[in-house]
Amino acid sequence: MDEDIAGLLGRVSLGDRDAFAELYRQTSPKLFGICLRILANRGEAEEALQEIYVKIWQRAGRFVQGQAAASSWLAAIARNQAIDIIRARKPAANVIDEAYDLADPAADPEKSAVVRAEGRRIDACMEELEKDRADAVRRAYVEGLSYQELADVFAVPLNTMRTWLRRSLLKLRECMER
Amino acid sequence: MTTPTPEGRDFRRDEVIAGEYVLGVLSADDRRKVEARLASDRNFAAMVDRWQSNLSSFDEGYDPVVPPPRAFSAIEQRLFDTLRPEPVPSRGLWHSLALWRGLALASLAALMVMGASMAGLFEAPSTGASLIAELAGKGSAVDLVARFDPSSGRLKVTPVAANQAEQKSLELWLINGSNPAISLGVLPQTGEGEIAIPSTFRSRISAGSVLAISVEPLGGSPTGVATGPIIALGKARNL
Incomplete structure (x- = not known):
């Protein structure tokens, strides 16, 4: 399936409209599902879907086979579009220029971001997190929730939610590299 | 190194920011900052x-929903300016109900009479009267006034408001009755457009002829039939 999609993306990058129509036929239900879940509004989801496929048409040449699975590459475009829309609709606080409360590591992680074969799947590492933190990570991703929304859903202070997610991300990273 | 250093902290912080970006929890401003850095920092881009x-297995949490058929039409229209040319035969386009409904609206718009002063611009030749058509489209991307002088064979087209993208051309079409549209040529990109009508076509422009303008790739339709959206059309009448 992913090979088919990768092949279609290759043809789309050459301007093949038939391939584009077929790519749309095969992938739009998933990407529309992403838009609906994050935006929770059919009209906005349809508009987002348009933007997404315009981007796919324009960016198909940037997809590098082997570096990412074609379906994940498409899903990332869809999620980014939907999240941009919802962040514009419901602004969230800026954080990345502020101090991050990260637990001191036992040892520095390897200072290399080289992508290598991951020893384990994310699912196994998620199980090492406390259940509510794992739920928060998953819901942040799937529903596109902001820190504030997550804090409300889990009924914890905003700063606690930030610490939860950030430490969870570090634990996941460390677990994946083990 | 066994003790955390500022560099080590930054590395961990970057990993977290990359993860926060992919999770989607960041604000719009923070997302733009991350994206700006992605373009210039390969290590950081690799983290993202x-x-x-890593997180793409969460995509399984999204249930597929088939979008309505209109969604793809809208996408094709935005990308290709038109319906796909292949499945739409040229006569089909010109015979489409939507087009002729549009024509009815445009004709109503064209009822705004140009006024007798315009008639004075031309000496009515004995061979036939000058014709004028106002070409107006719904939403009015561009309005044009077309004036045809049968004696000289000159058709003068004045864009009243042209705000199309520059890399497109405006192509003028003649439609008589149910005959296929005939290309009369491509309008000059700016200012007042004047097109010399080939003598073989001159006799075909008469009161009741429909003039239409479509948006085409630079230089005009590659196929000889209109491929782009009809942005304006109107019926010629005696001046």
């Missing part, structure tokens, strides 16, 4: 890619 790949 890795999170993207």
